[in-house]
Amino acid sequence: MTTRSIPVLDQGAGEFRPPDPDAARRWARDKDRRLVDKRMTEQAAVERFVADGSYVSYDTNVWRRGPSSLMREIIRQHKRDLWLAAKFSAHDATLLTAGGCVSKIDVGWMEVGRIITDAVREGRVKMFEWTNGALAYRHLAGALGVPFLPLRYVGGTDVFHNSGAQLIEDPYTGQPVCLVPAVNPDVALIHVNQCDIYGNARVFGPGLAPVETAMASRHVILSTEEIIDTDEIRKHPAQTTIPYYVVDAVVHAPFGCYPGSVPGLYRADLEHLMEFGAAQLQGTMDAYLEKWVYGVASHTEMMEKRVGLAKMQQLQADETHTEGYYT
């Protein structure tokens, strides 16, 4: 047998979690295979599955179908030193940074204002440049249980130099091709439309990478608008995209994306988003966090006391286009 080495033409200098597909398989091996009721409070889920130093991946973001209630709980529990996968993030990373929870961010795109900029400049947060697609794709590699995947972008940029990508000579075509390492997050936070008590989940509408994110991660926390009967799941199995055995926790969280939207259910609260924007601009984020995070014990309490039924009904009424989601 002849061997030959594949030339590495160039490689980025960014820090990244070295892929370890066998470790990821062992996490999977150790998960419960039985249909067990995984419902728990957001407090319990975050306490159990988010540790200081965790690599956290969320889907989508605080503007749309994101796990906003879980993120607020992470801030409330003062988790520290998190490494975020900001693949098409919004101001999620800003919120978690304002809460002092973050030390590293893999960025595709995210809302950036003074909070992120100051944190980066002062060295409190370190950023690693990727792209939305490259991060989604790294999650796909993690989901497939392989250490890396080839792709035909990232090369020819400073993103490449600041990332963990490599450019190799493809052994099949002889042409240069880029590789990106798999990512297997410690914990996935995914807000879904519906799931049963075991975690069989349905996500409606276009998405980023909810399935890849769930499949790649060590632990999976679902927050859900609605808990439905398993019988309902079994009647329409084509609608299930995340099966129960990858899921660790099911948190019932109606309006869990607030202030963002869940398409087909409720719109984003623009007033709230402006309040957030103003708090960042005016340097009053502490007061914002006190009002929306620390000053309430739970998501339910926040919705009742800070948002109110009338606002919730208004946001539902404003989401006039519902075709395609629950039909």
Added chain:
Amino acid sequence: MSSATSFTDNEAIITYASRLMDENRLYFVAIGGPPLLAVLLAKQLHAPSIAYVVEDGTIAPEMRLPAPAFMIGAGLASSRAVAWTDMNTVDFHASRGYIDDGVLAAVQVDAYGNFNSTFAGGTYDRPERRFGGPGGATEIASLCWRTMLMTRLQRRKFVEKLDFVSSPGYIDGTPGARERAGLPAGTGPYRVITERAMFGFDEETHRMKLLAVAPWSSIDDVLSDMEFRPVVPDDVVPLEPPTERELDVLRTQVDPSGRTIAGDWIVLDGAAQAAKAAPVAGAS
């Protein structure tokens, strides 16, 4: 159609971009902002069945207008699509060669169409101004057959050297540079669209080339707002200002909230009007 005499720079950029779009091509647009508005405007005005793909996995939506103020936060933006997929899936479609034109906004661009959406000033670790990051622009600019960039014409935006190359153009302009970086063959920047000038790229050198200049501007005026000198051919044509009809649809249907079209006003006086004696439609 009557030309307008006052509009914002962003309205002009969106209008020019929309004129370049046709129904024979499939577009990949960012999730919001000027590129999406350009394709929506084209759909309203001259290309009703134009199809586009959005980074969130939405394929060929038929959004009812007027558009909502906050597209990302409203289901309407994805409505009447032929498919709702996800980010990896639409990137696969681009990688496979199905998506013709990527339409993107750039913060900073160089002579070879490489562009920056990461930071300006300082260093990567200590940026003076940090931006949102490459987002989906890197894959869109790498995988689609052609890339259209939309940006304002300013000296600090058309730079000799980018602070950070977030997304690739023709890299260093040498033949095969993109292929050597692992990008698909036969791809690259096609147009750079600003409020006063439209650029293409020289086929040989891959250097940005001035194609059209607005009647209220001039070649010298355009060059004075660029750090690098583009190729200036003899046949630079006039860039027809937005028409009243284009602006009306843009303002009342495509961006009724005015969030994206807001910008610096361009108000044409009589002399500028006279200067555009024989306007030529866009540069295509």
